[in-house]
Amino acid sequence: MRRCLLLLLATLLLAGCEKTPTGRSQLALVPEGLMDEMGGDAFTQMRRQRPIARDPAANRLVQCVARTVVDAAEARYPGAAMPEAWEVVVFDDPTPNAFALPGGRIGVHAGLLRVAETPAQLAAVLGHEVGHVLASHGNERFTQQLGIRAVLLVVGLVSEGELAREGLMQALGLGARLGIALPFSRAHEEEADQMGLAIMATAGFDPRQSVALWRNMAAAGGGQPPEFLSTHPAHDTRIEALERRMPEAMAAFRDAPPARCAG
Template sequence: MFKKILPLAILSSLIVGCTASPTGRNQVLLYSSGDMTQLGAQSFEQIKQQEKINTDPKVNNYVQCIADTLTHYVDQSTHWEVIVFDSPQVNAFALPGGHIGVYTGLLKVAKTPSQLAAVMGHEIVHVTANHSNERLSQSKITGLGLQVTDYALQDQAYKDTAMQALGLGIQYGVALPYGRTQESEADIVGLELMAKAGFDPQESVALWQNMAAASGGNQPPELLSTHPSHDTRIKDLRKAIAKLPAEYRQPQELSCSL
């Protein structure tokens, strides 16, 4: 009886943070920024130990330049660590606490600085919009992994499992991927971020056209996927570009080049 009551008692004792996302969507966040920073930092260290890190100065300077240009327009109190991984994966990610990982396979699909900025801006917004916190909080509220996450921040063994549920560790795979709403939000807010930073917002459309071509049409139906389809993303991005302030639709001369 006591074991059944304890998780509910702990859950009710948590301070539930009701906030609004960058698009005004209601969010419930159960974890502090310190908790999320700790989880993000530990996960990133594990990834760096397991993945091959790219040491090409030209590639690293290119990715770092784009990251620096983008993060200048987000929370200035965060120092963003940027690592390039040697892998054919067409992927990038960002973790709470200011960690960005970019796989070299992405550079073959994101063919221009603005296209890479579209991906990195999207991933940065997942962090700044507290999507990881929201995802873990939702899993707690709905009872997914409740026994584990109740003690995630007190016990090291449970902390690793909590990161698996979060999908933070790339080595674990994405057990709970971002929902379609979060993905669409990251697309739109990420577009605004890249445009504000001086990148060409039109290139975000070209990026997803490249993604569609690279996938060879091997994408599950949108209804069965937490990610919007390529066509939906392109349509939504075009609408969002038309709503950008005129000055954001005019790309600036930037020094990032490969």
């Protein structure tokens, strides 16, 4: 029995060890269909519980930038698994934040538009969030949090559909906090930055605006915890990494038709 379990575990590890769009090896064992269902459930709860912004200009801008970014992500990373459709909602929340959930759900807080001062700066944020989805960071983070034993349980229950999904949600205690309660690691954040820069450049947004965005974020956020105490890179470290990749991003930007999303 023990030998069979070890063999099953080895098989799952080999099956789950894949490459992200940037070529990084990752272990993501939760079935993608289950991740998508949970992302959809979480987003539905958010829409019910949070006020939605009604500003027509803000909604037009966010929808235009999101659509352009998603199209560019598909072109830039054609081998990545893309959601069939994307749902984008602007929430009436003053905090400068945005998120993307498995299955293609994007939430943007209205407060972000006061920090992301141009369409290109908004594209930097949305490209970063789309990068998280394409690289299956949520699945990878779940796998880390659940541990191999729990993942085996999930794989065993997945055929039971609703029971498996509800059991996993309850075990994690997430509900509508999916994608927010589990902070991404610094490696995930750096990879999403890398992908976001490439995506926004391919979309025709000036990638140099990503640096301006994070300077705005630093100014708006005030003090930030020391980098070694945070899963997020410090603003200066993040900007330095973006600037190192800027020549490649600028080459892609020069080859791309300009984005047409008015601010």
